[in-house]
Amino acid sequence: MTTDSATGAAPSQARQKPLIRDEKKRDSKTIARSYHLPPTTNLSTHDITGPTLHVQKGNGIYIYDDEGKEYIEGMSGLWNVSLGFSEKRLVEAATKQLNELPYYHLFSAKAHDPAIDLAEGLIKIAPWASKVFFANSGSEANDTVVKMVWYYNNALDRPKKKKIFSRIKAYHGIAVGSGSLTGIPKNHADFDLPIKNIYHTSCPHYYRYGREGESEEEYATRLAEEFEKMVVEQGGAEECAAFIAEPVLGAGGVIVPPKTYYAKMQAIVKKYDMLWIDDEVICGFGRLGDMWGAETLDIKPDILVSSKAISNAYLPLSCVMVADNVYQVLVTQSKKHGVFAHGFTGSGHPVACAVALEVLKIYEERAIVQHVKDVVPHFWEKLKTFEGHPLVGEVRGIGLIAALECVKDKATKEAFDAGLGVGAKVAEFAQTHGLIVRNLGDSIALCPPLIITEAQIDELLSRLSKALDDTLEWVKAKR
Ligand SMILES: Cc1ncc(COP(=O)(O)O)c(C=O)c1O
Structure with missing residues (x-):
């Protein structure tokens, strides 16, 4: 019988041992911090905390992290994965x-x-x-x-x-x-x-x-x-x-x-x-x-x-x-x-x-452009309801691209102090609720895969709503 050269165990036994995978998991943050210079990232923060999300796989409009947690990719990656993450x-x-x-x-x-x-x-x-x-x-x-x-x-x-x-x-x-x-x-x-x-x-x-x-x-x-x-x-x-x-x-x-x-x-x-x-x-x-x-x-x-x-x-x-x-x-x-x-x-x-x-x-x-035309009215009907949220000053966009701008005062459009990082906080809470969005300052961008269905739009916006509510509580606590 052949044995695994590193462990001396039979190959099947070696395979059962999750040694390599576990080590990788344990070390992935350290490895990233030690060797990777990530694009468009605060390098000083990365040096201390490492990656903010370790993505392992994708399926349709969803991605999954290294713990198996599911996220709706509300940004299609970087505005680009329009057909989703598993197009065979x-x-x-x-x-x-x-x-x-x-x-x-x-x-x-x-x-x-x-x-x-x-x-x-x-x-x-x-x-x-x-x-x-x-x-x-x-x-x-x-x-x-x-x-x-x-x-x-x-x-x-x-x-x-x-x-x-x-x-x-x-x-x-x-x-x-x-x-x-x-x-x-x-x-x-x-x-x-x-x-x-x-x-x-x-x-x-x-x-x-x-x-x-x-x-x-x-x-x-x-x-x-x-x-x-x-x-x-x-x-x-x-x-x-x-x-x-x-x-x-x-x-x-x-x-x-x-x-x-x-x-x-x-x-x-x-x-x-x-x-x-x-x-x-x-x-x-x-x-x-x-x-x-x-x-x-x-x-x-x-x-x-x-x-x-x-x-x-x-x-x-x-x-x-x-x-x-x-x-x-x-x-x-x-x-x-x-x-x-x-x-x-x-x-x-x-x-x-x-x-x-x-x-x-x-x-x-698959008439993708027609599909976009079909789901867009539903997307905007639901998205416009966010205008009523205490944090949201403007809901803007067209087609399947949008942004919600968070403001301190809806009546005067006064912005939050940039140092407070309200937009970043929304994105962080969204991630906790299984949604990836991108904050551009205090504007929260949405650009979901074009294949998104009406039911998935509802789920996306429900997760976003939770993130905004959490952020509102956080802002109140800060005040
Ligand atoms: C409108 C526009 N032009 C150009 C670019 C640059 O593309 P790349 O990041 O592939 O260099 C981007 C990237 O987001 C973009 O949004």
Whole structure:
């Protein structure tokens, strides 16, 4: 009989001993604290407490921690797992592709089926675009966009036309170009961002920044006028190249711009011959109730960026879709240089593309966008009842993305002292009640998997309600 080399026991006996697993469990916090530098985390807290949640597995809209506790993933991970955590068809598509062609690049006009078929599939659902460029993350895609805008204007012999406008509270990623487009101070502080030629215009949040007695439309006019003034101050058509916007600002607080805003902003972008860059990394793939946020909010992009739900987040993938007017200019410039000298080793990775192709098939076969349209009225009917909660100042959002903003005084909209961490407390209590939400300051974001049912929406909101009640008690005790 063979024996286990470490314990000298028979293999079956060794297997029965939960030695390795138990040790791992006992040590996982220490291991994490000792070796891992986690993204977007307070490192000093992590050094002391370790991870806040150790996730072991997922099923549908649920995840489970290392103790087996179930949570509804109210954020679809990072706004991305739209089809849930156990989509076997995606696993099979990845496995098949790994067996067939696990990797090949696309430099120097190489091609493989997953990338070209996905490019075709994406243009079918975004017919205004003519070409697709692949990258691996939203940040890479938006860095690509910054470079494309500059390259495009150099090609047109407009060397001064390089300024790109984003918005305060926008989130477009974290690399050098995309991180500069992001308009959240913490993402800039001490990273020496933003780089030059990037500007941020006002955040279009009516509840927070609309004036007393000002209608949404008037507020939108004011924002558009402010933007135009900024464009003129920065050299107008000669120097201003592009405007980038998420249809709904996601990580900045789930902010739906006021009525008429996009029509007014698009008029200015057109007037100064700038490009409209539509960052649909969160809003695309049905999140707002149509395939693209641009459809829901009537935006006409020149360039569209997608990621996250494109591969259901099972593998990293992003893309930049360009309209033909932009593409033809890139062609001219690449002819001049002999190459469009931009690309990533992982651009159009065959396994990620194979997964994304299967995602597209699932969206069509299961009519995912229609499902969103079907459950959205129920979601909003229930969610609006939270307006009556003593802690909630605003319930905002559209489709299956929302935020509840916690305030100290509902009548005056006075915010809590940021140091109190009310939003973080809601997220903490929610976790205790088996719900994952994300606090963006004191706004609590919800972005559930698109496959969520009405019964699951009820369960999600019931857990959220408990978390808000607990937080209210906690706030009262603090006072
Ligand atoms: C709108 C938007 N753009 C870009 C990004 C950056 O994507 P990534 O984190 O994949 O770099 C994000 C990430 O959340 C996003 O929400």
